[in-house]
Amino acid sequence: MAPPVIRTNHAGPARQPRTHGFTLPPGACDTHIHVLGPYDRHPLLVTRMLEPPPATAEDFRDTIMPLGIQRAIVVQPSVYATDNRCTLEAVSILGAGARAVAVIEPDIADAELAALQAAGVRGVRLQSIAAGGQSPDLYEAVARRIRPLGWHLQLYVDARSLPPILPLLRGLGVPLVFDHMAQIDSESGEDEPGFAALLDLLREGLAWVKLSNSFYVPRPARARALFAANPSRCLWGSDWPHMAEMDPEVPDEGQLLARLAEWFPDPAARRAILADNPDALYFR
Numbered sequence: 378m379a380p381p382v383i384r385t386n387h388a389g390p391a392r393q394p395r396t397h398g399f400t401l402p403p404g405a406c407d408t409h410i411h412v413l414g415p416y417d418r419h420p421l422l423v424t425r426m427l428e429p430p431p432a433t434a435e436d437f438r439d440t441i442m443p444l445g446i447q448r449a450i451v452v453q454p455s456v457y458a459t460d461n462r463c464t465l466e467a468v469s470i471l472g473a474g475a476r477a478v479a480v481i482e483p484d485i486a487d488a489e490l491a492a493l494q495a496a497g498v499r500g501v502r503l504q505s506i507a508a509g510g511q512s513p514d515l516y517e518a519v520a521r522r523i524r525p526l527g528w529h530l531q532l533y534v535d536a537r538s539l540p541p542i543l544p545l546l547r548g549l550g551v552p553l554v555f556d557h558m559a560q561i562d563s564e565s566g567e568d569e570p571g572f573a574a575l576l577d578l579l580r581e582g583l584a585w586v587k588l589s590n591s592f593y594v595p596r597p598a599r600a601r602a603l604f605a606a607n608p609s610r611c612l613w614g615s616d617w618p619h620m621a622e623m624d625p626e627v628p629d630e631g632q633l634l635a636r637l638a639e640w641f642p643d644p645a646a647r648r649a650i651l652a653d654n655p656d657a658l659y660f661r
Contacts, residue, residue, distance in 0.1 A: 388627050389430040390618035392440055397634035401445030402648040406474075406655035407630075409556065409589040409614025410437055411454040412467035419463035421456045429456070432618035434467035441617060441630050448474035450659055452531070453502055454620065461493065468497040476659045478502050478531050483518035494526055499659050500554060504533030513542050520549040529554050529585070529658070536560055536571030543574055546583070552658070553584040557616070558599055567598055579606040585658060588637065588650065589614030600640045604650070612658070613637055613650050 413419070414431030421428065437449065451467045461479045468475040478500040479493055501523055503516060520530060529552035536559040539546070546553060559575050566572070578584035586603050588611055604611045615630050641647050 384621060385427045385429055386619050386621060386627055387430060390432055390436070390440070391627055391629040394440065394444055394629050395631035395635075397444060397631045397638065399634075399638050399644075399647070401634070402644075402652040404448060404652040404656060405446050406448035406450065406613075406651060406659070407441065407446050407615050407617065408450040408612040408655050408659070409452055409587050410441075410449050410617045411620060412437065412451055412463055413454065413456070413618065413620070414463070419457070419466075422458050422460060423456050427456060427620050429618070429620040434470040437467075437617060438471060441615070444630060444634065446630075448476075448655065448660070450476050450478060450499075450614070450655070452478045453480040455504065456620070461498075465493075465496045465498075481519065481522070483515060483522060485522065490522065490526065494528075498528070500529040500531050502531040502533065504556075513545060516542075516545060516549060520551045524551050531556060532559075533557070534559060536565060536575055537569065539571045539574040543578075546578065547581075553578065554612075554658070555584060555586045556614075557589050558586060558603065560596075560599065567596070567602055572599070572602075576602065576606045579603065579610050582607065582610070585610045585612060585654070587612045587614045588640075589616045597640045604641065604646065608646065608649055609654060609657070611650050612654050 412432065412434050413429055414433055416431050449471055451464045453461055453464045457463055459480050459482055464477050464479065468477045475497060477496065477498045479498045480502050501519055503519060516530065530549065531554040533556040539559065555575060575584065575586065579586060588600050588603070615633055617630060619628050638647065641650065
């Protein structure tokens with residue numbers, strides 16, 4: 378399969394999201410946002426793939442949180458490499474309902490890890506897709522550093538890469554969180570070995586998965602299969618501000634929430650995905 382064509386979303390996020398048609402549960406959390414800028418304080422460091430416009434914590438607070446989102450997880454984007462200052466500043470601006478997923482080097486000092494913990498970091502992102510990605514050879518070294526803190530590893534990987542590294546993943550001793558349903562190619566199906574491997578990790582209670590799939594062709598069957606494998610381990614994320622897109626139309630958070638309601642018409646399922654599960658992973 379050919380890899381997806383990744384291009385910058387120069388339009389930035391939607392400024393007037395559409396209504397989504399249902400009441401979000403108390404504590405609803407967007408578990409996957411990136412914050413960019415302001416660029417006079419936080420210029421982009423890695424622009425080999427993307428040069429998106431700024432999208433600040435204030436932008437998210439003022440345009441997306443009025444939809445009923447009360448909490449947010451700020452995920453360190455590839456454009457900032459291991460400089461987590463913009464992400465941590467965003468957590469400070471968004472307040473008690475925000476946490477962070479950082480990017481670190483395995484040789485990070487203990488004191489810096491402690492400072493990240495105090496600033497709201499609860500996980501480390503490792504990815505093999507965007508510029509500056511990390512090899513699975515680093516997984517054990519990073520897991521060893523974060524295991525005492527109770528953090529998780531968030532993996533941005535192609536599901537097709539999972540079967541060969543399943544023994545490694547099962548032995549890391551930290552929770553695993555998969556971005557974007559672990560789907561990279563839009564033709565990636567529900568019958569492939571990689572997806573079966575992800576379902577196994579969910580059933581075993583070793584993994585969580587984000588239903589943050591706006592960059593790819595959305596598949597209700599994929600979302601429902603993941604939820605059926607372990608309803609307590611599915612999360613929702615918008616991927617705001619959609620730094621890269623394949624579709625000319627920029628995703629709209631109201632539209633994405635409406636899609637979630639179509640996938641899961643049961644309010645109890647939506648409460649688990651939007652509130653209960655994020656609470657267990659990030660806020661305890």
